[in-house]
Amino acid sequence: MEEVFAKGEILHIRGPVVFAENLKGAKIREVVLVGEERLIGEIVKVEGDVAVIQVYEPTGGLKPGEPVERTGEPLSAELGPGLLGSVLDGLGRPLEAVAEIAGGPFITRGIKVPTLPRDKKWTFKPVVKKGDTVEDGDVLGTVREGAIDHKIMVPPRTGRCKVTEIASEGDYTVEEVIATLERAGRKVDLKMYHKWPVRYPRPFKEKLEPVELLLTGQRVIDTFFPIVKGGTSAVPGGFGTGKTVTLHQISKWADADVVVYVGCGERGNEMTDLLHTFPKLIDPKTGRPLLERSVLIANTSNMPVPAREASIFMGITYAEYFRDMGLHVVLTADSTSRWAEALRELSSRLEEIPSEKGYPAYLPDYIASFYERAGRVKVLGNRNEIGSVAIIGAVSPSGGDLNEPVTQHTMRYVGAFWALDKDLAFRRHFPSINWLRSFSKYVSGLEEWWMRNSGEDMLSLRTEAMDILQRASGLEEVARVVGEAALSEENRLLLLEAELIREGYLVQNAYHEVDTFCSPKKQAKLLKALIQFYREARPLLDYGVPISKMQRLSSLGRLRRLKFVPEKEFDKELEEALKELKDELNRLVAEVS
Template sequence: MKVGKIIKVSGPLVVAEGMDEANVYDVVKVSDNKLIGEIIEMRGDRASIQVYEETTGIGPGEPVYTTGTPLSVELGPGLLESMFDGIQRPLTSIMELVGDFLVKGVEVPALNREKVWHFVPVVKAGDSISHGDIIGTVQETSIIEHRIMVPKGISGTVKEIAEGDFTVADTVCTLEDGTKINMIQKWPVRRGRPYDHKLNPDAPLVTGQRVIDTFFPVSKGGTAAVPGPFGSGKTVVQHQLAKWADSEIVVYVGCGERGNEMTDVLMEFPEIKDPKTGESLMKRTVLIANTSNMPVAAREASIYTGITIAEYFRDMGYSVAIMADSTSRWAEALREMSGRLEEMPGDEGYPAYLGSRAADFYERSGKVVCLGSDGRMGAITVIGAVSPPGGDISEPVSQATLRIVKVFWGLDANLAYRRHFPAINWMNSYSLYQAKVDKWMDANVENTFASNRAKAMALLQEESGLQEIVRLVGRDSLSEGDQLKLEAAKSIREDYLQQNAFHEVDTYSSLDKQNLMLKCVLAFYDEGKRALDNGIYLNDIIKLSVRDRIARMKYLPENEISKINEVMKELVKAVDDLIEEGGILNA
């Protein structure tokens, strides 16, 4: 092992000389404390190293040991229900070993080497296997089957494989050429895992959040950004997606967020019942926590650690959702390291390569055909929160993100202050998957879903224009038809888009319920127009008692959503009665 020597320490950045045999992105051990670091720049025999631990107390002259390998993660049984830091150190195991605070140079393997798993082979002696083939399964949690795959660079004929109880480091399969396979794979975090080919992401990731599923859907295998100012609900939106989205695996990366928010995740997720299985949500979740008071360099690595773990589960054929909260804190770590390297700054001090680094992360999403002879499909959906200072999305991180992602859920502080949650502004948000998802919705929910969505969005856009007139000359200056549009748009906003994340029923809406609710809200507008055409006054339409039932339909449990059809029938009858009364009075 080649040993270098420290010549400069600048916070998390260490410069060492005598490193001519090392390569960029190699992992090194810094000082006698063996702090974990990664080479990020080479100039001659001088290496600039970002250290993933606290560097207090180290100085020039101390040794640097090169390992010759890039920063990698361990992949295998034991990932689910675990909490890691940004470089995949298991925080629970470290706490049991050294207490509540990280100690310099502490080394604990990411995957438990002592826990025994029951391995069930799916191939037999004499079978030919190659990279990506599944050789056996382990029941990792009560709801997730962990599929053991052949690592890269290995192929051949199975000589020996048997069912039994093994640790992750034990040999479970031996090939004819003597190659031994265990249940651990190592993979460098900065390199995407290979797949056969990408597919068109045409099916939506159903989230149960009405404003998202109906108006701004994200595809399975797509990318979305959630920018918004402080207090507008970014974290709650991501928690809702983690809880309710129809992905099989959730990877939640707390990147530079407050410690108490990660505490909330740790306290809440085990108590949340998975709607599909009735089990704890943690049984299909991996948490990566790099809070704001943890070493800044590890924050930069945390999202790569998260996406690599997500790719591993994708390769098994699962649909994975990864939440990065927040990529702004990750970009701040990039800016700090760039400044210490004395690189030429770009906009607002961020490095010139901010956009390409963000693209490296988001482009690892996708719906793919995985490697392996069975042709299984997997998907990674990436949802990144962005925290622009003061809510100004013209700043560099937001703009770099928007150039890459295809869904923009713009959170609005004014909506949040009015207690309208999710505070996604329907006037400036968009989804570039809309056309694909409309076809899917029409085929799988109801063939009028897309047209109803377009009609509701048109009403909301018309409301925006009419509100300008109301502010200038007052509501009474509008025709009754335009005033009805305002009432219908208000119903869409308050009865449909507004959703209570903390109400046990309203927190999630199935697509069938969303379809019926939207039809009911639009039926009020259509019936109102019919009443106006028959000479009924707008005030009489607004005062219809059935409107209370329309406002309460969001609280109907999923097994009672057929009652929404009754509400629509009651609405038609109420308007018929108004028209009949009006006819009698006119006579």
Template sequence: MSETAKITGINGPVVYVKGKQQFRVAEMVLVGKQNLVGEVISLQKGMTTIQVFEETTGLRPGDEVTSTGSAISVTLAPGIISNIFDGIQRPLSEVAKQSGAFISRGVNIPSLDEKRLFQTHITVAPGELVYGGKVIAEVPETPAITHKVMVPPHVEGKVISVVSDGEYTIKDTIVVIKDRDGKEINLTMTQEWPIRISRPIGKRFPASMPLVTGQRILDSLFPLAKGGTAAIPGGFGTGKTMTQHQLAKWSDADIIVYIGCGERGNEMTEVLEDFSKLVDPKSGNLLLDRTVLIANTSNMPVAAREASIYTGITLAEYYRDMGYHVAIMADSTSRWAEALRELSGRLEEMPAEEGFPAYLASRLSSFYERAGYVQNLNGSEGSVSIIGAVSPQGGDFSEPVTQNTKRFVRCFFALDKSLAYARHFPAIQWLTSYSEYLNDLAPWYAKNVGNNFMDYRNEILRILTEESKLNEIVKLIGSDVLPDDQKLTLEIARVIRLGFIQQNAYHASDTYVPLPKQMKMMEVILYLYEKAKSLVEMNMPMSLLRENPIFDHVISMKYDVGNEELAKFDTYKTEIDKFYQHFIETNA
């Protein structure tokens, strides 16, 4: 039986109820005559504090608050993929039909279509023992994804009846089991799961394989592991959203969960329109066939923004439990942290640095630590990788959200506005970015790409670091006074920057580059460096070497060599040998 109480105070999205009540912390409640969705966030003697996920304009003291007896949860069933939800899993397409372009308050519609029929194949038989995570049915949810209907965690028993294969809704009973106490349990395709509690797993594996993105600066220099965590911090206009778009389109994750958390409405509209048109390069189907979008723009209620990332990661964990590799794009965690700050201010909590609540770090950690490569309850393996964008005000990486995020992620892809303004994309600054997965992934690269891959990577980064030091000298006294070996370092660094790191998202051969091609490109660049260095050691002037077109020719190989034409790289080595031989003969 639901409990009711009267509102005694309202402060923005925060509502107060006085008196002795039977509410529980984290319980979902319905507020006011319109049944606005809220959550109990604090219980004190004689006072209950509730955050409301919808606009509270029009509420007044005396309105009723009704308990539901359950936590804020998401509905897990076929129909999630290719859908677009708000922060508390309301389907925006259905909301638009009911209330128009803007979400009206008190919209109460199911998260998923309960009337849609799904072709269902039952995978268990009467007499079979089933347990949490066991797959009991398979449903072709989209052309790209087969939805595996699982027994809810913490449920087990013996199958006593199943339906025949056919079309069923997500609410139809498809399997009946009898638990240890002899109680019959009807299993449908639907589960409910509280968003703030991670789903159970069998065991967690250490990082051992990369999330291949096809972006050279990431795959070769700063790799991210499957089940890993990464942050993409950057100021306005540096390309955070576009970098996440590239990762969503090209990374070798099975499913993408894109969370637009507090971003501008017009930018989110562009994302939604782009995703609906993009073709998945792997399958030829629409990219939306393996994507879930959660849109909670800056003009939507602030409390729902805070909940949106938990909604997104719970959906990701659900598909991970089926054995899929899921990548989450959270854009942006700074807007989520601002929602925390606003709610904290309404609650009159003691502020910490820059007004953020003292528990900012623990909330960030609880989000990022739900990533991982795991063995599921049913024995399958899956992963959740989290790539969170951070939007520090003024591009200041010393602000609290960026600094606390760095504590909990193992990849840091720092975007640089000077690179972005110079039209160098992706604008990831190689001197301030890092990956802590290098040692974990080195055996995988050696086995699957080549034994020299990590050596090439280290040498490329060494040259770029050396260039940075030399540029400080050049700024003071000019480049003419540098010895020729240092001038060569600057020239090869230019080849690396323009020919390897810079990538053109609109070029067919350059928007995505497989790892074997990335290794060949590094090999050719370092081969040129080795030969040119030999000539410089023979006192060949760098001014003469630079006049040769070989340096610009090597830069253009990213366009001239197709992803499947690796044999062409041998011709570049032949040209470099001719370049070397020409100067040897000239010197002789």
């Protein structure tokens, strides 16, 4: 029998924060329905008989005395067939269905609509039979959804049970019972979906070492500042530095089965652009729309502030659900700064003591609770499968200041840090990842992966290239003061090589048919070829070959253009370019002999 809760009433209102009294037995993080329109809210604080509620919808027009109703449940996500290809708001409501109920694009408050369509039928194929014993995470059957086999699993916290009934192969809605289990004489009916509280990480068997590169096809990321499957990364950068394009590239090309994109507090025009362009992106794996294996959460800056916080946790719960199927998931959040700003506003409404820049003192804990839900794990059940969730969070520091609290706290909890540089962006150097301010903790653990997938000692090549770039950075400062001509020939050669690596390797055109993605083998061969010029040109300085003549070699232009050569033609073009380079260098030596 469904429990009936006594109704309280609004005491007073402070923006999105509502104080309600007479909510006997109320619990922190419990969802409540506020006012005559039953707006969705969540209890964040209890003081005696008064509950403090953050409301996820506009509170304009609410007045003291209106009813507040407890639900007895925490904020939860619906997990089941129908998630892929959907565009949801921060509370998991499908925007298309909400707009239909609202009768247009101007969405009114108080609309209740489930995440998963209740009328759509899915073809269920059972993989267990009556009498089988199952436990948490075991697969009951599968549903084909888009490009994946959606596994209908025994929800966590169900326990070890015996299958007493299982639906035959056929079409069912998510509300129909597809299995009946028995545990200690108690029957449990399971549907194709279940709910999970978004603030609680979903359980797994074991967390594994992150040793497999999350291939993005972006050279500066994969080679210099890699992220692994189950890893974490932050992408900080000011306006116009290319955060959104970088996240789009990763979403499109990352070696992942499912993409979850959370637009948290972004400008409405940027989110609109995303919603128009994302469905048009073609999945390079299947040739079908990328949206078929994606979940989009749209929570724009003009939407209620508390919903930003909910959207982040809603997105990571969806990601964990697909991870539990043994899939590899990428979650991109754009941006966590807007989420932190929402925490700051709510904290001030609650009159909490502020910390640096007005943020609440618990900001680091919140950031940690988000990034710590990433990982590569052995999933529940008797499947011996591995799934992963990689989290990539964009950070939008005010004025591009990377020393502000959100960026600094995020750096403590992520394994990779891609610092976008406005100066590089203004010079049309994209991705504008600054190689001096970025880092990755995953580099050393990927040596075996690179050897296996490229056949080259990529770690040594990376170390040599980074050394050249770092030394050249210091020389560029000197050259700006005294002029490049005042430098030694060796230092001028170092600057030439650094420019070659930047132009021929680090700069990558996201809109070029070939250069938009670079395979591991091509990355290794390309970087080796660019470094080979430096190795072969350096001894020529001892013969007296002037650097001015090396700068005019036609083979350098050819090396720079190698990145635009299609994969099938690359080896032949590379061989010819290196032969031309060798011939030109030999000719220079002959001229000075």
